[in-house]
Amino acid sequence: MSTTGVDVLRVPQDDLFWQDNYEPVTETDAELLRIVEGADLPALLAALAAATGDTSALSPELRPPLTPVDTVNHPHGGMSEDQQDRGRQLALAGLRRLRDERITSVDTLPGAVVTSILEYLANGHRDWIGMLKHELDLAPDKGGAPGWQYDDVAPDRPFSVLIVGSGVAGIAAAYRFAQAGVPFTIIEAGECLGGTWQKNRYPGVRLDTPTFGYSYSFAQRPDWPHQFAEGHEIREYLETVARKAGLSERIEFGSRLVRAEWDEAAGMWVATTRTRDGAERTRRFNAVVSATGQLDIPNIPDFPGRDSFTGVAMHSQNWDESVDWRGKRVAVIGTGASAYQIVPAIVDDVESMVVFQRSAPWMLPAPAYHEGMTDTFAWLVRKVPHYAQWFRLWVTLLGIPGRFHTVRAEEDWPAAPLSVSQKNQEVRDELVYRLAEQFAGHPELLRHAVPGYPPGAKRMLRDNGVWARALTAEQTQLETSPIREFTPGGIVTEDGTEHNVDIVIYATGFRPSEYLEGITIVGREGREIHDFWQGDARAYNGVTVPGFPNFFMVYGPNVGGVVAGSLHFMLERASEYSLKAVREVLERRVTALDVKPAALDRFVEWVDQENRRMAWGQPYVRTWYQNGCGRVSQIWPFTNVEYWNVTESVRPEDYDFLP
Numbered sequence: 001m002s003t004t005g006v007d008v009l010r011v012p013q014d015d016l017f018w019q020d021n022y023e024p025v026t027e028t029d030a031e032l033l034r035i036v037e038g039a040d041l042p043a044l045l046a047a048l049a050a051a052t053g054d055t056s057a058l059s060p061e062l063r064p065p066l067t068p069v070d071t072v073n074h075p076h077g078g079m080s081e082d083q084q085d086r087g088r089q090l091a092l093a094g095l096r097r098l099r100d101e102r103i104t105s106v107d108t109l110p111g112a113v114v115t116s117i118l119e120y121l122a123n124g125h126r127d128w129i130g131m132l133k134h135e136l137d138l139a140p141d142k143g144g145a146p147g148w149q150y151d152d153v154a155p156d157r158p159f160s161v162l163i164v165g166s167g168v169a170g171i172a173a174a175y176r177f178a179q180a181g182v183p184f185t186i187i188e189a190g191e192c193l194g195g196t197w198q199k200n201r202y203p204g205v206r207l208d209t210p211t212f213g214y215s216y217s218f219a220q221r222p223d224w225p226h227q228f229a230e231g232h233e234i235r236e237y238l239e240t241v242a243r244k245a246g247l248s249e250r251i252e253f254g255s256r257l258v259r260a261e262w263d264e265a266a267g268m269w270v271a272t273t274r275t276r277d278g279a280e281r282t283r284r285f286n287a288v289v290s291a292t293g294q295l296d297i298p299n300i301p302d303f304p305g306r307d308s309f310t311g312v313a314m315h316s317q318n319w320d321e322s323v324d325w326r327g328k329r330v331a332v333i334g335t336g337a338s339a340y341q342i343v344p345a346i347v348d349d350v351e352s353m354v355v356f357q358r359s360a361p362w363m364l365p366a367p368a369y370h371e372g373m374t375d376t377f378a379w380l381v382r383k384v385p386h387y388a389q390w391f392r393l394w395v396t397l398l399g400i401p402g403r404f405h406t407v408r409a410e411e412d413w414p415a416a417p418l419s420v421s422q423k424n425q426e427v428r429d430e431l432v433y434r435l436a437e438q439f440a441g442h443p444e445l446l447r448h449a450v451p452g453y454p455p456g457a458k459r460m461l462r463d464n465g466v467w468a469r470a471l472t473a474e475q476t477q478l479e480t481s482p483i484r485e486f487t488p489g490g491i492v493t494e495d496g497t498e499h500n501v502d503i504v505i506y507a508t509g510f511r512p513s514e515y516l517e518g519i520t521i522v523g524r525e526g527r528e529i530h531d532f533w534q535g536d537a538r539a540y541n542g543v544t545v546p547g548f549p550n551f552f553m554v555y556g557p558n559v560g561g562v563v564a565g566s567l568h569f570m571l572e573r574a575s576e577y578s579l580k581a582v583r584e585v586l587e588r589r590v591t592a593l594d595v596k597p598a599a600l601d602r603f604v605e606w607v608d609q610e611n612r613r614m615a616w617g618q619p620y621v622r623t624w625y626q627n628g629c630g631r632v633s634q635i636w637p638f639t640n641v642e643y644w645n646v647t648e649s650v651r652p653e654d655y656d657f658l659p
């Protein structure tokens with residue numbers, strides 16, 4: 001508790017899952033060799049260097065080359081056979097040291113050791129190091145936690161913040177504000193925390209990016225059971241994080257923000273919240289942090305006759321757990337990430353399945369998509385201090401360049417609209433070859449399974465063969481004729497076919513570009529935010545909007561990554577940037593800050609220019625990454641490192657400070 005009575009969150013090493021002691025290594029050399037053979041070498045060498053304090057083995061010749069990943073990760077970051085052989089010998093020696101010297105813990109590392117290990121892992125990319133430290137729990141200067149306290153900066157000034165939402169973004173924001181001891185109220189429209197992972201409970205729901213790249217830098221869970229976490233595992237993780245951080249009991253559930261209006265005279269936001277039973281409450285806050293999510297409002301196409309259907313109809317996000325699909329005739333509309341998980345999960349138990357496809361998805365091979373972490377991995381997590389954290393860092397590091405090189409468009413590329421560059425065409429060829437294998441003996445299905453747009457132009461899915469298996473199943477029909485109308489008994493397509501079904505599942509996605517839909521935000525001079533945006537949501541650094549002082553968006557426009565980067569990193573940085581802005585307001589003893597329109601325009605132009613060079617920015621591509629104006633309003637087209645850079649400080653020249 002601080003002198004002002006505000007709870008301050010203090011966490012050692014800024015990791016809620018920090019572990020002091022590990023089990024001792026007791027295995028024989030032969031057993032250790034087997035462990036080494038099943039380990040990810042760069043992560044293991046880094047962990048051993050940290051645990052023993054000896055970085056001498058991490059010589060430049062042994063650096064993983066970080067060979068660009070076209071489709072499937074290269075083992076050990078592309079290390080050559082010779083590098084791997086030498087790396088294994090060094091790893092074995094390191095494990096023996098842990099055993100013989102009974103090393104079972106590691107403390108925060110000296111800065112020089114951190115730099116040396118990170119330079120090794122990053123193959124000399126010195127410009128990545130600041131961002132990587134943010135992700136390394138052993139670094140003495142992570143740079144994520146605020147290095148200041150509200151109590152010290154503005155002990156006598158009443159200040160309060162409204163945080164809207166308790167999903168992945170809202171928890172990140174609340175965690176950072178709690179660390180600084182800034183007073184806040186956090187509200188959640190639903191009855192539970194966890195946002196998208198609370199709502200999406202359809203059969204088969206799981207992460208479709210690697211688990212270890214999907215967690216907070218301040219909550220580095222080491223013992224994830226699956227390579228691609230199941231939905232409930234992420235939900236439970238978020239609940240644990242909130243509980244450990246003391247946030248769970250602070251969330252005001254069942255409280256929806258319906259309106260926030262800036263009171264210029266008072267320099268405060270007047271926020272109206274509404275409970276489920278319609279009761280409204282009005283409160284004043286100095287700042288508002290909006291963390292309402294992007295993929296939240298279901299898109300349910302307005303098919304003619306939709307409401308005449310007498311069977312069960314539900315959107316993937318609003319799965320009715322009382323509905324039993326077993327032995328039923330089921331229709332799934334859509335072939336995006338949600339359908340891709342639902343269809344294989346239920347296909348074996350339905351009487352018939354019809355999948356309505358408007359465009360086919362691209363899928364990246366992911367053989368381990370449904371697999372658990374290996375026994376070797378579990379051993380390393382138990383016995384090598386902070387191995388899981390190094391592995392998480394390694395996965396995050398590989399995500400910096402990600403697969404950007406496969407989606408950058410070449411000017412006047414002749415094979416457009418099927419590909420955007422030579423590399424993109426190579427990826428296309430590889431994936432088509434794979435589809436041909438999967439749909440062997442089904443030429444008609446294969447024809448429909450090959451997308452008619454470039455790889456990466458829409459979000460790519462992770463595939464271990466289950467999609468093709470589901471589509472080629474005897475009870476499945478892939479329908480590519482557009483939907484004409486619904487009838488009481490089912491769906492009729494343009495070619496006149498009637499599909500009589502019992503259950504219709506809308507896996508038709510969301511309305512991601514309708515930021516703050518359903519909430520009225522009135523800023524300076526009475527201007528409403530949607531009137532300002534005119535259907536084209538824009539925010540400086542994805543966070544601040546001109547005319548809306550002390551209003552911060554976490555997961556706002558243009559900060560989503562699709563072929564590279566960590567989502568949690570982006571959300572944490574947006575939270576940290578918002579907190580830095582609050583600090584500016586407090587330190588300068590001003591009422592608020594308001595981003596300048598010119599700063600926003602410059603930011604948007606910068607981002608737009610790069611998005612136009614990407615597969616998803618081509619004029620012939622249609623994807624949810626674009627808004628109704630045709631601008632790519634969802635996607636951050638740079639690496640995490642650029643976002644680290646732009647969110648390092650609040651540039652005073654970009655803001656007006658209101659007295």
Ligand code: NAP
Pocket residue numbers: 205206207208209295301316333334335336337338339341356357358359459483507508509510624
């Ligand atoms: P989505 O990717 O937007 O897919 C919607 C599907 O519905 C597409 O196939 C789309 O066709 C089709 N569709 C939309 N309107 C239609 C219409 N009027 N008629 C016929 N078909 C129509 O939505 P989603 O699958 O729910 O996924 C959305 C995002 O959520 C993903 O991209 C991902 O970021 C996230 N997500 C993540 C996970 C995960 O991590 N495990 C799982 C699910 C979702 P077109 O392609 O032709 O537009």
